[in-house]
Structure formats: C-alpha cells, structure tokens
Amino acid sequence: MESEQAVFYSRLLTELTLSFHIIYATIGVGVPFLIFLTQWLGIKKQDDHYILLARRWTRGFIITVAVGVVTGTAIGLQLNLLWPTFMELAGNVIALPLFMETFAFFFEAIFLGIYLYTWDRFRDQRKHMLLLLPVAIGASFSAIFITMVNAFMNAPQGFELMNGEFINVEPIVAMFNPAMPTKVAHVVSTAYMTSAFVLAAIGAFRLLKGSNHIYHKKALLLTLKVGLVFSIASAIIGDFSGKYLAEYQPEKLAAMEWHFETEEQASLTLFGFLTNGDEITFSLEVPYALSILAHGNPNAEVIGLDQFAEDETPPLYIHYLFNIMVIIGMIAMIIALFYIVGNALNRSFIMNRVFLWLIVSTGPLTILAIEAGWWLAEVGRQPWVLRGILRTENAATTSNHVDLMLLLFIGLYTVLGLASVIVLTRMFKNNPVEQEILDQQRNGR
Amino acid sequence: MSYEIIGIVVLWLFLFGYIIVASIDFGAGFFHSYSVLTNKHHIISNIVQRYLSPVWEVTNVFLVFFFVGIVGFFPSTAYYYGTVLLVPASLSLILLAIRGAYYAFTTYGKLRSNWWTYLYGFSGLLIPASLSIVLTISEGGFIEESNNQLSLQYKTLFSSPLTWSIVILSLTSVLYISAVFLTWYANKAKDRAATALLRKYALIWACPAIITATGIIVELRTHNPVHFQRMLDLWWMFALSGILFITTVYLVWRKKSYGLAFSLLTGQFFVAFYAYGLSHYPYLLYPYLTIEEGFTNEGMALALIIAFIAGLCLLLPSLWLLLRLFLFNKDYVEGKIK
Numbered sequence: 001m002e003s004e005q006a007v008f009y010s011r012l013l014t015e016l017t018l019s020f021h022i023i024y025a026t027i028g029v030g031v032p033f034l035i036f037l038t039q040w041l042g043i044k045k046q047d048d049h050y051i052l053l054a055r056r057w058t059r060g061f062i063i064t065v066a067v068g069v070v071t072g073t074a075i076g077l078q079l080n081l082l083w084p085t086f087m088e089l090a091g092n093v094i095a096l097p098l099f100m101e102t103f104a105f106f107f108e109a110i111f112l113g114i115y116l117y118t119w120d121r122f123r124d125q126r127k128h129m130l131l132l133l134p135v136a137i138g139a140s141f142s143a144i145f146i147t148m149v150n151a152f153m154n155a156p157q158g159f160e161l162m163n164g165e166f167i168n169v170e171p172i173v174a175m176f177n178p179a180m181p182t183k184v185a186h187v188v189s190t191a192y193m194t195s196a197f198v199l200a201a202i203g204a205f206r207l208l209k210g211s212n213h214i215y216h217k218k219a220l221l222l223t224l225k226v227g228l229v230f231s232i233a234s235a236i237i238g239d240f241s242g243k244y245l246a247e248y249q250p251e252k253l254a255a256m257e258w259h260f261e262t263e264e265q266a267s268l269t270l271f272g273f274l275t276n277g278d279e280i281t282f283s284l285e286v287p288y289a290l291s292i293l294a295h296g297n298p299n300a301e302v303i304g305l306d307q308f309a310e311d312e313t314p315p316l317y318i319h320y321l322f323n324i325m326v327i328i329g330m331i332a333m334i335i336a337l338f339y340i341v342g343n344a345l346n347r348s349f350i351m352n353r354v355f356l357w358l359i360v361s362t363g364p365l366t367i368l369a370i371e372a373g374w375w376l377a378e379v380g381r382q383p384w385v386l387r388g389i390l391r392t393e394n395a396a397t398t399s400n401h402v403d404l405m406l407l408l409f410i411g412l413y414t415v416l417g418l419a420s421v422i423v424l425t426r427m428f429k430n431n432p433v434e435q436e437i438l439d440q441q442r443n444g445r
Numbered sequence: 446m447s448y449e450i451i452g453i454v455v456l457w458l459f460l461f462g463y464i465i466v467a468s469i470d471f472g473a474g475f476f477h478s479y480s481v482l483t484n485k486h487h488i489i490s491n492i493v494q495r496y497l498s499p500v501w502e503v504t505n506v507f508l509v510f511f512f513v514g515i516v517g518f519f520p521s522t523a524y525y526y527g528t529v530l531l532v533p534a535s536l537s538l539i540l541l542a543i544r545g546a547y548y549a550f551t552t553y554g555k556l557r558s559n560w561w562t563y564l565y566g567f568s569g570l571l572i573p574a575s576l577s578i579v580l581t582i583s584e585g586g587f588i589e590e591s592n593n594q595l596s597l598q599y600k601t602l603f604s605s606p607l608t609w610s611i612v613i614l615s616l617t618s619v620l621y622i623s624a625v626f627l628t629w630y631a632n633k634a635k636d637r638a639a640t641a642l643l644r645k646y647a648l649i650w651a652c653p654a655i656i657t658a659t660g661i662i663v664e665l666r667t668h669n670p671v672h673f674q675r676m677l678d679l680w681w682m683f684a685l686s687g688i689l690f691i692t693t694v695y696l697v698w699r700k701k702s703y704g705l706a707f708s709l710l711t712g713q714f715f716v717a718f719y720a721y722g723l724s725h726y727p728y729l730l731y732p733y734l735t736i737e738e739g740f741t742n743e744g745m746a747l748a749l750i751i752a753f754i755a756g757l758c759l760l761l762p763s764l765w766l767l768l769r770l771f772l773f774n775k776d777y778v779e780g781k782i783k
Contacts, residue, residue: 059553062549062553063549063550063553065502065549066502066545066546066548066549066550067546067549069502069505069545070505070541070542070545070546071542072509073505073508073509073538073541073542073545074538074542076509076512076513077512077534077538078535078538080512080516080523080526080527081527081530081531081534081535082527082531083527084523084524084525084527084528085524087516087520087523087524087527088520088521088523088524088527089520091516091517091520091523091741092520092741092742092745093745095513095516095517095518095520095741095745095749096517096745096748096749096752098513098516098517099513099514099517099749099752099753100752100756101513102506102509102510102513102514103752103756103759103760105506105509106503106506106510106756106760107759107760107763109502109503109505109506110503110760110763110764110766110767111763112502113499113500113501113502113503113767113771114499114766114767114770116499117499117770117771118770121770134763166742167742168744169742169744169745170744171744171745171748172748397527397528397531398528398594398595399528399529399531399532399596400596401531401532402531404532405531405532405535408535408536408539409535409539412539412542412543415543416542416546419546419547419550420546420550423550427553
C-alpha cells in the first residue's frame with residue numbers, strides 16, 4: 001500500500017472510532033451529573049419519583065459506560081498505532097494531561113462500581129448520593145484533560161523546537177494553551193446539554209406511547225431545564241470560541257464562514273451552497289455580523305482565506321458542519337424554552353403530540369450536533385496534526401494493513417452499536433416505570 | 446535513582462497489577478463458560494459473578510494506565526511499538542471490546558444466551574495470547590528496518606518456538622492464577638462445592654504453568670543469548686520464585702490457608718516478573734531502543750512523577766474502599782447482602 005493510502009485509511013479509522021466513541025463519551029460525561037442532580041432533588045424534596053428516576057437512568061447508563069470504556073480504550077491505543085510519529089513527538093509535551101485523564105477515569109471507574117452495588121446497602125440515601133460525586137467529577141475531569149490534549153494540537157506551546165525535537169518543555173504551559181478555555185468549556189457544557197436532551201427525549205417518548213405518569217412529566221421538566229441552561233451556556237461559549245479563532249486560528253474561522261477576502265465590517269454568510277469552488281448561492285448575508293462575532297466590534301478587520309497558502313487552509317465544506325451545529329443548538333434551546341414557559345403558564349400545548357415529537361427529536365439531533373461540532377473542529381485543523389508544526393501526511397503510520405483494520409473496526413462498531421440499542425430498549429420496555437413503582441409498593445418500601 | 450529507572454519500575458508494577466487482575470478476570474470468564482458447557486455452572490457462577498461485577502471496569506483501567514504511562518515516560522515506544530503492533534494490538538482491542546461490552550450487556554442488560562457466555566469466556570483466553578506478542582517482539586529479531594520503515598516479520602514471528610512458548614505460558618498462568626484466587630474466594634464464601642471444583646482446576650493448571658515458564662528461559666538461550674546470560678546472573682530470584690510456587694501448590698494440595706497460598710502465588714509472579722524485567726534492562730526493544738534513549742525530557746518526567754504521586758493519594762484510598770466493601774466484606778462475599 002502506498003503511504004498516501006495509509007494516511008487516508010488512518011484518518012478514516014480515527015474518524016470512525018472517535019465519531020462512535022463520542023456518542024457514548026458525551027453521555028458518559030453528562031449523565032452522571034444529571035443522576036447526581038436528580039438524586040439530590042429526590043432527597044431534598046422527599047420525592048421517591050426522583051430517586052427512582054436516578055436509579056433507572058443509572059441502569060441504562062451502565063450499558064453506555066461499557067461501550068464508552070471499550071471504545072475509549074480503542075482510541076487511546078489507536079493513537080499510538082495509527083499516528084506513531086505524532087505520538088513520539090507530541091508525547092514529549094502532552095503526556096501529562098493524557099496521564100491525568102487516565103487517573104480521572106480510574107477514579108470514576110472505582111466509584112461507579114461502588115455506587116452500582118450499594119443501592120440497598122446504606123439506609124441513608126445521602127451517603128449513597130455522595131458516592132456519585134466522584135463519578136460525576138471523574139467523568140467531567142476526564143473530558144477536561146483529554147480536551148486539553150486536543151486544544152494543544154490546535155495551539156501548540158510550552159516547548160522550543162530545535163532540529164525537529166522539542167526542548168525546554170513546560171508541560172503546564174502546554175496544558176494551559178490559548179485554545180484550552182473555550183474548548184474545555186464548550187465540550188463540558190454541550191455534554192451536559194446533550195445528555196439532558198437525550199433523557200428528555202426518552203421521557204417525551206414514554207408520554208407519547210400512552211404512559212401518562214407524573215413521573216415522566218417530572219423527568220421532562222427537570223431535563224429540559226438543565227438542557228435550556230446548558231444550551232444557553234454553550235451558545236455563549238461558542239461565541240467566545242469564534243473570538244478565539246479570529247485571534248489564533250484565523251484560517252479555520254475564514255474557512256468555516258466562507259470569508260475569502262480580508263476586510264473590515266465583514267458580513268456573516270448564513271447557510272448557502274458553494275458551487276464551482278467559489279460561487280456562493282442561496283446564502284443569507286448578515287452585514288457586520290462576522291466582525292462582531294470575531295472581535296466584538298462591527299468595524300473590525302477579519303482575516304480572510306486570501307492571507308494563507310492554499311495548502312495550509314482547511315476544506316471549505318466545514319461551513320455546512322458549522323451550520324448544522326448552530327441550527328440544532330438553537331432549535332433545542334427554543335423547544336426547551338417553550339416547554340418550560342408553557343409549563344409555568346399551565347398551557348396544554350406542551351402535551352400536544354406534535355410538540356412531544358419535537359422534544360423526542362432533540363435527543364438524536366443534539367447528538368448529531370456534537371458529531372458535526374467535532375468534525376468541524378478536527379477537519380478545520382487540516383492539513384495539520386500539530387498546527388504549524390506537523391502535517392497530517394507526515395504523522396501517520398507506514399504500516400500496510402490499515403485498510404484491513406478499518407474493516408474489522410467497522411464490524412465491531414456495528415455490532416456494539418446495534419447490541420447496545422437492543423439491550424437498552426429491552427431493559428426499559430420489559431420493566432416500565434409503572435411496574436417498578438408497583439413492585440416497590442408491594443415490597444413495602 | 447534516575448527518573449527513567451523510577452519510570453520503568455512504576456510502569457512495570459502497573460503491568461504486573463494488570464497481569465494479576467486481568468488473569469483473574471479472564472480465567473474467571475473462562476471457567477464460567479466452561480462450567481456452562483459442562484452443566485456445572487450452578488456450582489461456580491454465583492462466586493464468579495459476585496467477584497467480577499464491581500471490578501470489571503477497574504481491571505480495564507490498569508491496561509490503559511500502563512500504555513498511557515509508557516508512552517508518557519518513553520515516547521519513542523510509540524514510534525517503534527506503535528508501528529509494528531498495528532495488527533496484533535488491533536486484534537486485542539477488538540477482543541477486549543467484545544468481552545467488556547458483552548459482560549455489561551449480559552450482566553445488566555439481561556442478555557441471556559449461552560452463545561454470549563461462550564464468546565465472553567473464550568475470547569478472554571485469546572486476549573492474553575495476543576497481548577503477550579509484545580513480550581516476544583521485545584526480545585528482538587522480529588522487526589526489519591529498511592528505508593526508514595519498520596515492519597513486523599510475521600513469518601519469523603509465527604514460526605518461532607519462543608512466540609508459542611510465551612503464548613502458552615500466558616494461557617496456563619491465566620488459568621492457574623485465576624483458579625487459585627477463586628478457590629480462596631469460594632472458600633471465604635463458604636461455598637464448599639465451588640471450592641472443591643476450583644481447587645481441582647488450580648492443581649491441574651499448576652504443572653503446565655511452571656513447565657512453560659521454565660521452557661522460556663531455555664528458548665531464550667538460542668534466541669537472545671545476551672538476555673539469557675543476564676537471566677542466569679539473576680538465578681537466585683528465579684529460584685526464590687520457584688520456592689514460592691512449590692509452597693503455594695503444597696498449601697492448595699493440603700487444603701490449608703488459601704489466602705496465604707494466593708499471597709505466595711502473587712509473590713512468585715512478582716519476583717519472576719521483576720527478575721525478567723531486570724534481566725531485560727537496559728532494552729525496551731532489543732536492540733533498537735534502550736531505556737535511556739527512549740526517555741522523555743526532564744520537565745515532563747518530573748511533572749509525570751508528581752502527577753503520579755498525587756494520583757496515587759487519590760486512588761489508593763478509593764481502591765481500599767472498593768476492596769473493603771466487596772472483596773473483604775464478609776456479608777457481601779457470602780452473598781448475604783447485594
């Protein structure tokens with residue numbers, strides 16, 4: 001196999017693994033936080049429904065954790081297998097947060113085991129709730145540390161380059177690179193947001209399927225409140241990310257906004273299609289908006305693609321990914337807002353079938369937004385693995401069997417994906433909440 | 446002590462930890478499947494399930510910890526091992542993924558089917574075999590370097606007796622370690638039938654485990670004379686390990702203090718494992734990469750060691766809590782509480 005092909009297949013396999021892992025990882029970061037919140041509410045309000053909610057979420061959560069753990073192990077090892085040159089070089093600077101990520105993961109794994117097996121051991125539910133705190137903290141911190149690694153790839157610093165080797169390495173400086181604050185904040189807040197909408201979708205789905213239990217309504221209100229808070233937070237952080245890009249990675253911003261010429265009072269291109277490489281059709285131009293987005297000033301100058309060599313700019317299709325991400329975020333935010341306001345004013349439209357179906361759609365849609373956002377972030381960094389230092393084609397493995405491995409992993413993820421969906425559906429279909437409440441009452445609890 | 450020695454000693458310790466907990470895990474899965482196949486699962490499945498459930502995820506972390514750690518301390522290993530291990534390590538990954546996922550699916554998702562159990566149990570035996578390839582490769586002679594390109598010589602690898610000896614050693618020791626541990630655990634649970642069955646397995650697997658271990662030393666004499674010579678210099682450590690082995694088998698044979706027997710077994714593997722590692726020094730990959738050459742810069746080494754100590758302060762109490770709540774909790778082990 002030519003080395004060009006090895007690069008192509010390595011990219012494909014990495015993309016496949018990450019895209020699959022990110023679904024389970026996002027749920028893995030957000031759901032423990034929601035379980036903790038719910039259990040805390042249940043104890044505070046003395047409401048058994050919330051405790052039951054926490055318990056049922058936990059049961060489903062294990063299945064997603066299992067897939068998250070095994071695919072996370074896969075990507076961890078694949079980084080070395082597919083990008084050996086990159087790991088050899090970057091490992092010198094970025095090993096610290098990678099290492100700390102495994103610590104956070106270790107911490108989470110230990111307490112998750114304890115939490116799962118002590119539901120009935122402690123009389124005091126508060127003690128049991130405390131066990132969940134390390135799980136939620138560990139989950140969020142693994143996201144924080146691993147995002148630091150990714151941020152470093154976008155904004156490498158904390159070393160000096162001499163004859164192709166890193167010297168005077170400062171691991172802490174590398175961790176706290178300029179891309180870190182916005183990236184970490186956006187990853188964590190969208191993970192909370194997405195998990196909330198996924199759980200809201202389940203609640204809305206049960207209501208649609210004829211269950212009219214107050215339990216589902218409580219679940220829906222709680223998750224949509226969390227969803228609203230974090231979708232607003234994600235949008236604000238997203239705006240900061242734009243300002244970061246304008247300052248440090250202008251080629252990514254220019255490519256994702258189709259901003260070809262450097263100019264002041266730059267307008268923002270919404271939607272649209274690109275034909276023949278440079279003609280934009282069906283777009284909506286918002287005057288001054290890009291200057292505001294980039295620098296918070298309608299008259300500011302925004303650097304365009306004309307400032308960069310052609311082989312140093314990312315592909316222009318990332319514009320579509322950006323649109324998908326932002327539109328979904330907005331839709332989810334509006335739906336959550338309508339539900340909460342409608343509920344407060346006691347309006348009946350929130351139980352309307354169409355509206356419930358809209359809520360159901362936010363679950364898969366927000367997952368899609370997560371995928372689109374990551375593709376945007378990663379493809380937007382091309383052609384670099386380490387921006388300005390190491391190009392992608394020089395970092396991949398020279399091994400001849402990447403295509404075969406790609407096929408194997410496609411098979412694996414198909415099986416895991418299908419199996420996890422089947423198992424999760426069966427788990428909850430065979431044991432609806434009404435049945436579980438009856439069982440609990442019968443057991444005198 | 447220099448940083449690189451601290452680094453490799455600590456990583457070796459984590460690899461040892463993984464070998465012990467993973468052996469228990471893989472072996473338990475195998476014995477469980479085997480008992481389903483032979484209609485004896487009513488005897489041991491409870492014991493196996495009760496031990497595995499709270500710890501299955503932790504086992505996996507030990508492995509992640511090791512490979513992240515070795516790339517952190519010795520970034521050049523990513524280049525050498527990463528390039529040549531693409532196929533064997535990917536296969537291990539797929540097996541690990543199937544195993545981990547199906548354990549969760551069957552235990553929590555109630556996916557009850559004997560086929561899953563077999564898949565789970567038998568894939569467990571292939572993992573140590575595929576992972577142990579790394580040890581074989583580290584002895585040198587299986588990698589060719591030309592035009593700046595490394596490639597693994599599969600034909601040489603699969604026709605070498607050393608490869609197969611190491612594979613068989615990993616299989617037999619997995620079953621041996623696991624059986625001794627589970628005997629102790631079943632005995633603690635006061636489950637007589639399970640204890641008797643597992644004790645039988647322990648005694649059956651003791652013999653092949655020690656024979657293959659000795660066989661490897663002989664294989665190395667022709668394959669890597671430098672390594673063999675260094676092993677001879679450390680003969681007293683291997684002898685100590687042998688004595689610990691004999692004592693373990695004696696205790697299990699006489700049905701005495703299984704707890705002590707398991708500690709002695711851990712000691713036996715610990716001494717042998719460190720003796721092997723010590724004799725491999727200074728090479729990470731013979732003859733391409735030594736510990737000194739592959740080591741990271743000083744700034745990173747210091748940061749990693751500090752992070753490591755801080756992390757252990759967090760992990761050790763947590764692990765202790767886990768063990769106290771499940772492994773060392775009399776009521777839990779005996780199945781009186783969930």
